[in-house]
Amino acid sequence: MTQTQSALVVDDERDIRELLVLTLTRMGLRVDTAATVAAAKAQLANAPFDFCLTDMRLPDGTGMDLISHIATQHPQTPVAMLTAFGNVEAAVEALKRGAFDFVSKPVDLNVLRDLVRNALKLRTEREAAAVARPSQRMRGSSPAMVQLRQTIEKVARSQAPVYIRGESGTGKELTAQSIHELSPRAAGPFVPVNCGAIPPELMESEFFGHKKGSFTGAHADKQGLFQAADGGTLFLDEVAELPLAMQVKLLRAIQEKCVRPVGGQAEEQVDVRILSATHKDLAKLVDDGAFRHDLYYRINVIELRVPPLRERGEDLQELTTLILGRLAERHGTTAPVLDAAALEALRAFPFPGNVRELENILERAMTMADGEAIHAADLHLPRTAPPAMTPPPPAEAVPAAASWTPPPPAPLPMDSGSGDLTAAMEQIERATIEKALLENRYNKTRTAAQLGITFRALRYKLKKLGLE
Numbered sequence: 001m002t003q004t005q006s007a008l009v010v011d012d013e014r015d016i017r018e019l020l021v022l023t024l025t026r027m028g029l030r031v032d033t034a035a036t037v038a039a040a041k042a043q044l045a046n047a048p049f050d051f052c053l054t055d056m057r058l059p060d061g062t063g064m065d066l067i068s069h070i071a072t073q074h075p076q077t078p079v080a081m082l083t084a085f086g087n088v089e090a091a092v093e094a095l096k097r098g099a100f101d102f103v104s105k106p107v108d109l110n111v112l113r114d115l116v117r118n119a120l121k122l123r124t125e126r127e128a129a130a131v132a133r134p135s136q137r138m139r140g141s142s143p144a145m146v147q148l149r150q151t152i153e154k155v156a157r158s159q160a161p162v163y164i165r166g167e168s169g170t171g172k173e174l175t176a177q178s179i180h181e182l183s184p185r186a187a188g189p190f191v192p193v194n195c196g197a198i199p200p201e202l203m204e205s206e207f208f209g210h211k212k213g214s215f216t217g218a219h220a221d222k223q224g225l226f227q228a229a230d231g232g233t234l235f236l237d238e239v240a241e242l243p244l245a246m247q248v249k250l251l252r253a254i255q256e257k258c259v260r261p262v263g264g265q266a267e268e269q270v271d272v273r274i275l276s277a278t279h280k281d282l283a284k285l286v287d288d289g290a291f292r293h294d295l296y297y298r299i300n301v302i303e304l305r306v307p308p309l310r311e312r313g314e315d316l317q318e319l320t321t322l323i324l325g326r327l328a329e330r331h332g333t334t335a336p337v338l339d340a341a342a343l344e345a346l347r348a349f350p351f352p353g354n355v356r357e358l359e360n361i362l363e364r365a366m367t368m369a370d371g372e373a374i375h376a377a378d379l380h381l382p383r384t385a386p387p388a389m390t391p392p393p394p395a396e397a398v399p400a401a402a403s404w405t406p407p408p409p410a411p412l413p414m415d416s417g418s419g420d421l422t423a424a425m426e427q428i429e430r431a432t433i434e435k436a437l438l439e440n441r442y443n444k445t446r447t448a449a450q451l452g453i454t455f456r457a458l459r460y461k462l463k464k465l466g467l468e
């Protein structure tokens with residue numbers, strides 16, 4: 001016999017309560033009701049619920065109070081709140097307090113059913129997770145990393161938008177993936193999109209899809225990223241790169257939970273959780289008027305910071321072992337070990353490019369090393385590293401800053417004698433690009449400009465060379 005799942009509906013208006021009860025009962029839930037905060041608290045203390053739905057205004061308090069109460073006293077119960085249509089503040093506040101999601105009135109029953117299904121999945125997935133934990137992909141045992149993993153587990157349980165900030169290569173995308181994998185949407189798609197890589201004129205069609213013939217070149221109907229992410233997670237990477245015009249449309253899609261394909265007549269309902277990331281200071285862009293405040297407010301309900309590698313030196317050894325192991329597996333060799341001096345050199349290096357840079361350094365070192373050990377010399381670390389990712393001081397104020405000269409490019413394995421021209425060219429390309437990236441503090445636009453290639457060409461090369 002399958003166990004019936006239970007829900008608690010908290011609303012003082014009888015009509016709405018009955019509609020909600022009917023809907024949830026039809027979904028196979030056993031439903032209890034309460035008309036006040038006090039009654040709800042008593043019910044919750046009495047028996048565990050798999051889901052709770054509460055109205056905002058109640059005779060003896062607010063839905064917010066109840067959400068806070070549930071978040072602290074019954075954290076296993078996902079709670080959603082009914083909000084007045086268009087009341088973004090209330091929705092955001094509820095999510096910040098730990099609500100699983102919100103649904104605006106008048107209640108769209110399809111939206112409500114999606115929401116309930118997600119909430120119940122959370123419960124069953126939770127039980128499955130107790131048996132087989134999803135892979136802990138974010139490695140590292142530094143206090144900062146332990147804390148980040150805990151936060152990831154916590155926010156994964158909610159539908160709230162999460163804004164992930166951190167320097168280049170710190171693990172922002174990995175964080176987004178982990179949130180998705182630990183969330184009730186894990187079985188759904190995870191759709192990452194680099195907002196900086198889509199040409200502005202194609203953006204609307206990329207995000208929302210288009211209908212055949214809606215513009216020159218639209219030869220067939222095309223599905224948008226929102227539709228592709230339906231039932232799952234849409235990860236807006238480099239969200240700061242969104243043009244202002246697109247920000248308006250995105251805000252609408254997020255708010256209304258529906259999109260209209262270019263050239264389409266009808267709106268399509270989508271059930272998508274939004275995660276976003278950038279290495280830029282989004283709050284500052286808002287101040288400067290380059291990013292809309294209302295969109296920032298909407299996507300930044302929960303903010304997560306992925307700390308730079310230099311703030312978590314304890315992770316270095318574990319990450320190094322992990323990365324060397326992966327590389328060895330890929331190359332079908334045994335993993336080399338770092339000798340003491342090499343490890344010491346890594347510890348002293350500030351890693352402006354963070355974990356991704358560590359990966360690149362180790363990969364290069366592995367091809368350079370001729371034995372089972374990697375020596376400090378194989379690492380080719382720049383002797384003086386640039387101050388990592390801090391905004392460059394004005395040149396005239398601090399002339400010393402201008403005196404830093406980039407390290408010479410890593411020596412090329414010309415003596416390898418393999419005679420493989422493609423491989424040799426790739427080495428040159430890689431070294432040149434890495435050097436330019438470092439000089440431009442990993443700003444891809446400036447790097448591309450310096451190299452005299454387009455941004456897209458650079459992206460392509462980064463991908464090809466596995467430098468992304």
Ligand SMILES: Nc1ncnc2c1ncn2[C@@H]1O[C@H](COP(=O)(O)OP(=O)(O)OP(=O)(O)O)[C@@H](O)[C@H]1O
Nearest residue numbers: 137138139167168169170171172173174279355356
């Ligand atoms: N804690 C970690 N444990 C294991 N691997 C990690 C960790 N953090 C980052 N990585 C690895 O480092 C690389 C960079 O991570 P990721 O792409 O998530 O960074 P990012 O912050 O999105 O970078 P960018 O700003 O360049 O887009 C990936 O290969 C990722 O798997």
Ligand SMILES: [Mg+2]
Nearest residue numbers: 169172173237
């Ligand atoms: Mg990224």
